[in-house]
Amino acid sequence: xxxxxxxxxxNEYPVLRALLSMLDDERNDIYLHIDQRAAELYEKIYxxxxxxxxxxxxxxxxxxxxxxxxxxxxxxxxLETASAKESYSYYHLLSGTDLPIQTQDYIHSFFxxxxxxxxxxxxxxxxxxxxxxxxxxxxxxFTKHLKRNNSKWHVITAPCRNLALIAQKMVHFHRxxxxxxxxxxxxxxxxxxxxxxxLEKKSFVLQRFRYTLCPDxxxxxxxxxxxxxxxxxxxxxxxxxxxxxxxxxxxxxxxTWKMQDYTELTNSDKLFARKFSSQEEELIKxxxxxxxxxx
Numbered sequence: 480x481x482x483x484x485x486x487x488x489x490n491e492y493p494v495l496r497a498l499l500s501m502l503d504d505e506r507n508d509i510y511l512h513i514d515q516r517a518a519e520l521y522e523k524i525y526x527x528x529x530x531x532x533x534x535x536x537x538x539x540x541x542x543x544x545x546x547x548x549x550x551x552x553x554x555x556x557x558l559e560t561a562s563a564k565e566s567y568s569y570y571h572l573l574s575g576t577d578l579p580i581q582t583q584d585y586i587h588s589f590f591x592x593x594x595x596x597x598x599x600x601x602x603x604x605x606x607x608x609x610x611x612x613x614x615x616x617x618x619x620x621f622t623k624h625l626k627r628n629n630s631k632w633h634v635i636t637a638p639c640r641n642l643a644l645i646a647q648k649m650v651h652f653h654r655x656x657x658x659x660x661x662x663x664x665x666x667x668x669x670x671x672x673x674x675x676x677x678l679e680k681k682s683f684v685l686q687r688f689r690y691t692l693c694p695d696x697x698x699x700x701x702x703x704x705x706x707x708x709x710x711x712x713x714x715x716x717x718x719x720x721x722x723x724x725x726x727x728x729x730x731x732x733x734x735t736w737k738m739q740d741y742t743e744l745t746n747s748d749k750l751f752a753r754k755f756s757s758q759e760e761e762l763i764k765x766x767x768x769x770x771x772x773x774x
Contacts (some may be wrong), residue, residue, distance in 0.1 A: 480568035480591055483508050485557035487550075488575025489514035489543065492523050493757040495575040496769045499527065499534070504583040506585050508533040510561045512553055515540040535560065545620040550665070550695035551688060555681055562674050571668045576754040578766055580725065589723075589750065590668070596713040599703050601661055602721035611662045614692040616653045617644055622692065657687065661700040664722055666753070668683035669699075673708045724766070725749035738762045745769060 484502050488495050488511065502509055506748045513521045519732075525536060537560060543549045554572060561570060569590050579586065620643055621636035669677075677684075680702055688694035703709060706774050714720040727734035735756045736744060744752055744766065755763055 480587060480594075481565065483561040483565070483567040483570045483588070484509045485530075485554070485561060485570055485572045486511045486575055487543065487553055487572070488512070488520065488524075488555070489517045490520060491576050491755075491757050492520055493760060494578070494755045494763060495520070495524065497763050498573070498575065498606055498758060499529065500577050500694070501767060501770050502552040502583075503529050503532045505531040506534065507531075508534045508561070510537065510557050511530070512537045512543075512557055513540060515542045535564075542623075544623045545626050545739045546693045548685070548689050548691075548694055549623070551684060551698055554695065554699075555678070555684075558674055558678060562671065562678065564588065566671045567674075568715065569668050569670060570674050571751075572666050573751060574666065574753055576756070577666070577724075577751050578753075578755055579750060579770070580747055580752045580765070580766070581750050582770060586750050593713065595670060595711055597670060597673055597708055597711045598713050598722050599699055600667070600697050600719060601700055601704075601712075601715055602663045607662060609762070611660060611697065614662075615656070615697065617647045618654065618690040619644070619692040620690060622690070633706065646689065658701060658705045661704045662697045663700045664719075664724065664726065665699075666722055666724055666726075666751075667699055668723065668750075670708075670711075673703065673706075673711075676706060677702060678682070682698055719749075723750040725752040726754075735759070736762060738765075741765060766772060 484507055486509065499509065511524070511534065513524060513536065527534070537556065539556060541549050541553045541556065543553050558570060561567060619640065621640050624632050624636045677699065684698050688698050691697065703712065712721070719726065725744065733754055735754055736752060737759055738761055742763060
């Protein structure tokens with residue numbers, strides 16, 4: 480079983496370096512997308528050599544914005560690039576601030592035991608359903624400028640976006656609901672067959688999820704839910720088991736792991752954790768050291 484790791488990164492070189500080091504296994508190929516605006520990170524990473532894993536740093540680089548379709552476009556770029564090279568058993572989408580918290584032997588054994596399962600996380604509950612309806616029912620314009628509060632474009636686009644939303648509410652406008660929409664975490668581990676299914680639906684996704692808020696948290700969950708692959712979902716209940724990622728949304732958005740969390744991280748049965756910061760350098764080094772000691 481050979482695995483493809485699809486990584487979206489834009490900062491935090493020390494964390495990304497540790498992540499690549501921990502994925503350096505002959506059973507892995509790594510496909511790395513570095514944000515077009517992260518020139519310094521690209522210059523640091525580009526000369527990096529892997530000992531065992533294949534490393535493919537994408538030359539085509541997008542500007543990736545929070546809450547915007549560019550997130551989805553980048554995921555498709557990674558999936559297309561990886562699947563064109565080889566038919567991998569699993570495709571794992573990670574951010575550049577994630578780290579594995581199990582050995583490669585454990586991870587590969589886990590996916591061999593659970594072969595054919597799709598590891599996609601779903602969020603249910605009234606709060607999430609209300610949020611989902613808000614994001615898919617209206618047109619959201621200028622989403623590239625959602626978090627650029629200091630930008631001159633934000634000053635212009637924010638009022639325009641808000642006026643458009645107010646107008647849609649006033650006339651009780653709702654976008655067409657072509658399928659049963661679902662939402663959850665962006666990060667996943669999926670099979671080759673479902674990867675091909677996602678690629679087949681690319682034109683629909685890019686059309687329907689344009690002007691949708693945070694489409695990266697909706698499109699994979701929605702396609703999987705409405706597909707023949709639904710029966711292969713590993714765990715549907717909302718308890719963060721579905722993606723096998725350890726992510727703490729209670730203490731942050733998400734919480735950044737600290738040194739005092741080391742025991743929680745190493746005792747977890749999850750496969751990956753996010754997110755980490757270079758400000759917690761001691762924790763990153765300790766996890767990396769522990770990983771190699773166990774291996």
